Amino acid sequence: MKTRRLSMALLAFAMIASLVLSACQAPAPTPAPAAAAKAAEPTNAPQPTVAPASASSSQSLIFLASQLGPVEEQEKMRNVILKDFTGAEVDFIADANENVILDRILAESKTGKVNGSVVGALHGAFPNLIAANALEDLTPLLEKLKDRPIVKEFLTLGKMGTDKQYYIPWMQATYIMVVNKKALQYLPQGANVDALTYQQLGEWGKNIATATGEKKLGFPAGPTGLMHRLTQGYLYPSYTGGLVTTYRSDDAVKMWTDFKAIWQYANPQSTTYNNMQDPLLSGDVWVALDHTARVVNAFKNQPDDFIAVPAPAGPKGRYYMSVIAGLGIMKGAPNKAGAEALIDYLTQPAQQAATVREVNFYPILDSGLPTDLPPYVKTESDGVLKQARSADAHVALLPVGLGKKGGDFNKIMQDTFTRIVLKDEDIKKVLDDQATQLNALLTELKTPCWSPDPVSTGACQAK
Amino acid sequence: MRSKVESALPYGLLAPTLLVVVLLIVVPIFQAFLLAFQGSDGGFTLAQFQKMVHDTAFLDALKFTFLLLIFIVPLQIILALAMALLIHKRFRGHSIFLYIYAIPLAISDLAAGIAWLSIFTERGYLNSILHSLGIIDKPFLFLSYQNLPAVFGTIVIAESWRATAIVMVILLAGLEVIPRDYFEAADVFGATALKRTLFVVLPLLRPSLQNALIIRTIFAFQTFSVVLALAGRVIPVLTGEAYYWYAANRNPNVAAAYAVLVMVFTIFITIMYFRLLKTTDAEAGYD
Numbered sequence A: 001m002k003t004r005r006l007s008m009a010l011l012a013f014a015m016i017a018s019l020v021l022s023a024c025q026a027p028a029p030t031p032a033p034a035a036a037a038k039a040a041e042p043t044n045a046p047q048p049t050v051a052p053a054s055a056s057s058s059q060s061l062i063f064l065a066s067q068l069g070p071v072e073e074q075e076k077m078r079n080v081i082l083k084d085f086t087g088a089e090v091d092f093i094a095d096a097n098e099n100v101i102l103d104r105i106l107a108e109s110k111t112g113k114v115n116g117s118v119v120g121a122l123h124g125a126f127p128n129l130i131a132a133n134a135l136e137d138l139t140p141l142l143e144k145l146k147d148r149p150i151v152k153e154f155l156t157l158g159k160m161g162t163d164k165q166y167y168i169p170w171m172q173a174t175y176i177m178v179v180n181k182k183a184l185q186y187l188p189q190g191a192n193v194d195a196l197t198y199q200q201l202g203e204w205g206k207n208i209a210t211a212t213g214e215k216k217l218g219f220p221a222g223p224t225g226l227m228h229r230l231t232q233g234y235l236y237p238s239y240t241g242g243l244v245t246t247y248r249s250d251d252a253v254k255m256w257t258d259f260k261a262i263w264q265y266a267n268p269q270s271t272t273y274n275n276m277q278d279p280l281l282s283g284d285v286w287v288a289l290d291h292t293a294r295v296v297n298a299f300k301n302q303p304d305d306f307i308a309v310p311a312p313a314g315p316k317g318r319y320y321m322s323v324i325a326g327l328g329i330m331k332g333a334p335n336k337a338g339a340e341a342l343i344d345y346l347t348q349p350a351q352q353a354a355t356v357r358e359v360n361f362y363p364i365l366d367s368g369l370p371t372d373l374p375p376y377v378k379t380e381s382d383g384v385l386k387q388a389r390s391a392d393a394h395v396a397l398l399p400v401g402l403g404k405k406g407g408d409f410n411k412i413m414q415d416t417f418t419r420i421v422l423k424d425e426d427i428k429k430v431l432d433d434q435a436t437q438l439n440a441l442l443t444e445l446k447t448p449c450w451s452p453d454p455v456s457t458g459a460c461q462a463k
Numbered sequence B: 001m002r003s004k005v006e007s008a009l010p011y012g013l014l015a016p017t018l019l020v021v022v023l024l025i026v027v028p029i030f031q032a033f034l035l036a037f038q039g040s041d042g043g044f045t046l047a048q049f050q051k052m053v054h055d056t057a058f059l060d061a062l063k064f065t066f067l068l069l070i071f072i073v074p075l076q077i078i079l080a081l082a083m084a085l086l087i088h089k090r091f092r093g094h095s096i097f098l099y100i101y102a103i104p105l106a107i108s109d110l111a112a113g114i115a116w117l118s119i120f121t122e123r124g125y126l127n128s129i130l131h132s133l134g135i136i137d138k139p140f141l142f143l144s145y146q147n148l149p150a151v152f153g154t155i156v157i158a159e160s161w162r163a164t165a166i167v168m169v170i171l172l173a174g175l176e177v178i179p180r181d182y183f184e185a186a187d188v189f190g191a192t193a194l195k196r197t198l199f200v201v202l203p204l205l206r207p208s209l210q211n212a213l214i215i216r217t218i219f220a221f222q223t224f225s226v227v228l229a230l231a232g233r234v235i236p237v238l239t240g241e242a243y244y245w246y247a248a249n250r251n252p253n254v255a256a257a258y259a260v261l262v263m264v265f266t267i268f269i270t271i272m273y274f275r276l277l278k279t280t281d282a283e284a285g286y287d
Helices: A002-025 A071-081 A098-111 A123-131 A139-144 A152-157 A181-186 A198-212 A227-240 A250-263 A268-272 A277-282 A296-301 A336-346 A349-359 A375-389 A403-422 A427-445 B002-036 B047-053 B058-088 B094-106 B109-120 B125-132 B148-177 B180-188 B193-204 B206-222 B225-231 B238-248 B252-276
Strands: A060-065 A089-094 A116-122 A168-180 A287-291 A306-309 A318-329 A393-397
Touching (some): A060 A098, A060 A336, A071 A089, A071 A349, A098 A116, A098 A123, A116 A123, A116 A336, A123 A318, A152 A393, A168 A181, A168 A227, A168 A375, A181 A198, A198 A227, A198 A250, A198 A287, A227 A250, A227 A287, A227 A393, A250 A403, A268 B225, A277 A287, A277 A296, A296 A375, A306 A375, A318 A375, A375 A393, A403 A427, A403 B238, B002 B047, B047 B252, B058 B094, B058 B148, B058 B238, B148 B206, B225 B238
Parallel strands (some): A060 A089, A060 A116, A318 A393
Antiparallel strands (some): A168 A287, A168 A306
């Protein structure tokens, strides 16, 4: 009798356990360490807090932002960054899913019942908003902001290839190189760590490997790492001056050949790295290239060990990817005066500094920032500014106008990397294959070229 | 009247389970099928399957899924059988072993994967211990993409640790229902422990073995989080590819095609087990 009962209990236990296990496994779970990334700008995981009460007075103003979606960042925005603004009572509305906000903007614009006044979104989202005729021309406002040292290149981007100013730059994130100070002694002769080339990066990795017996360069080539962004915004443009149009050019072949040489000295565990701050902190990697939000803990936890330097340069210059967010004003905005005042407020040095301090997005101002930033922010922002100010610097952008197919585009990049670098396939053949896929995708979407590729009339195509 | 109620009772009791199964399993399966055969215009197409088959990672994913199956399932059945037999001995303190063996059941598979990552990574626990013992003077890279057998080995170890317990619990339950009379009879006829295990225990354990094999094989097809944590995408598996297509590439259709493929394999293998390990009613304990 007793054994019967025990066996029944065991069986029940087994069934419950198997149910729990299969429930855990069945629908692709979002893996915790990997979850950080929205496609473009990783942020810290949101902490659940109380939902804000929306105040509406006659002076109210709705600010719709596709960025700063995590609740923690929303709270920083409301309680710190927007606190001193007196021009209107701001109702800051953001969502962790960027499309929720963009859909709302488009819907308000389409129905003519516009509630939002200020719009904050990534550069890549603006073509759709402009196509829907949802935004004002801000050229008159820019006149008033003339005294502000906004990076010229960002202002040009805000015109979206027209003669109108569709957005005023708001904040940016980028990818920089982080260096453990121990690596500096192995720099190749004559190399300046603030102005490296990709070739020197390879030599540097070789020197380190010869001296320590370990491969200490690192790349975020893990399952949710942002390696494809490095291909898109750094390697390709720096070697070929473009991305899509030059996808299978001779310059591209040269780039992959060089990168394979660099990769020889990359830690072979790079294919498991989703962010570079962990391997940097553990000492597995000494030199790494990654998104600012994915290396910031290295500076935070061991401020004396690391420096931030610009990404390397290739034959066509030092291209870096800038994730730029801009501020626009909706056509038919209920509080246009307040909206202009808010944009003025957010682009002031004090608020720009607060933004980097509180939510880790970098200023779009060339100078004039206060110096009382926490040390780790200062170290990282030094690198960001050096990169932007390098004599040979050029900005590459996140893909523009791909909408929901952005994932397919990234996959083509990532497959190219896997086949050439990890599987050692013939470069020319892989590039031909992948360029064919790229052309098919962009033809289907009818997406024109974006910077750094030259403006095209039809769909952007690899030659 | 009374008999009508009585005969309806079993169906009434089954109804809630049936409802849950239909809502949470049958309906999603149906939806996955629809997605997998649906083109961007909503019509029927095989394009998703073509896209899946021509994908760079597809053949590797297929290969590694089956390799994992071949390595993990027998290993786990043998380990679990040994553990179950040990506990079945009912020596003093055997319940402590039961609890220790069952610990991995309580840990989510991704957490298990990350725990094993902290063991096998370059400056992880294993390398630290080996180093402090003087066995190695430089960390050994278990997780290098250039050394796939090592990566594969770490996955087999981690998966075995994680999911052997569930097999053990099933087998132990099976052992418990074998009447003691059989063992006593074997003893009377002077069978050795080995003979008793081979000729008495194993045949009588067949129904439980069948269940364990089916559950374990289905889980092996679903192996995903541990692989993700330890190998990234260097060792692709079918469920992992389904996840990437859904989450990273934002393409639910191809993800559904992978899901359908996994389901077809699972059903096929389950039927095979039923055929091969056919049990009689007597063996199943319905005497």
